[in-house]
Amino acid sequence: MPLHRVAVIAPSPVSLFNLAIPELLFAKVQVEGRPAYEVVVCTPEPGPVATTGGLDLYVGRGLDAVEDADTVLVAGTGRRYEADPRTVAAVGAAAARGVRIASICSGAFVLAEAGLLDGRSATTYWELAEELRRRYPALDLQGDVLYVQDGNVMTSSGYAAGIDLCLHIIRGDYGAAAANAVARQALVAPVRPGGQTQFTQTPLPAERGVVCADTRGWAMRNLDKPLTLTDLARHAGVSVRTLTRRFHAESGVSPLQWLLHQRVERAKELLETTTLPMDRIAEASGLGSADSLRAHLVRRTGLTPSAYRAAFTRLTTAA
Secondary structure, three states, X not given: OOOEEEEEEOOOOEOHHHHHHHHHHHOOOEEOOEEXXXXXXXXXXXXXXXXXXXXXXXXXXXXXXXXXXXXXXEOOXXXXXXXXXXXXXHHHHHHHOOOEEEXXXXXXXXXXXXXXXXXXXXXXXXXXXXXXXXXXXXXXXXXXXXXXXXXXXXXXXXOOHHHHHHHHHHHHHHOHHHHHHHHXXXXXXXXXXXXXXXXXXXXXXXXXXXXXXXXXXXXXXXXXXXXXXXXXXXXXXXXXXXXXXXXHXXXXXXXXXXXXXXHHHHHHHHHHHOOOOHHHHHHHHOOOOHHHHHHHHHHHHOOOHHHHHHHHOOOOOOO
């Protein structure tokens, strides 16, 4: 299996956090015991590259790395305007060849400057959203989501939303099982839906990650059981109202919305990696019945369970 080449462009001054995400996640993907991705960081002028944190980062590869890439990802930058014309040209040429193009945070400004977001849905970090809309009015801004895919072009919000975007890419390439395995290895949340809010207006409580993290882990181990809000609150040792408030602050969604998403993800993983009948998959994922499984999967993916299995199965058929 040939390596899928990901060229990560570091526009100066680049966000170190953005730059670390693709290497962290793509490097952990293995298929049949072999690495699935090769990640190359590149920049218009090889050598020291300024970062938004005031450090210099040495990048030895130039934009020639884009020429044989399967995916080009532009990291966020502290200089949104007057993008290096060499970067703009390289990204535009890659898109013209049909290469998948993605950006994290303010990297969307580079894609927009290359004309790749004209007439497309896109997003960026919430503080920059209106600025992006004003500067590039031809795009369809989705200002309060984690990431957006419009055809072969993907954009994400800032900071940890870059993790969600990379997991989304991995899921599309190798399935939910591979993406969730990487998420577990990297100790990050499983693949989240792109339409989830950036939850910019939700303050995080001081006990962030203590109560709800344990309860989320417990719920993940018991998805096949008919869990209720009362069950979750009892495990967390708080009232239903307190659980709901804290859960939304940490996850951006209600406990039951989060639970449903995890059930659908579990069903997708089972569809990809097993030959279990639909009623067994529905039972194992906590969706109840084959009819319920079908309804939720069609709503989330546009595919019936059978169609999803046919499209994304990771099982090899014996000759």
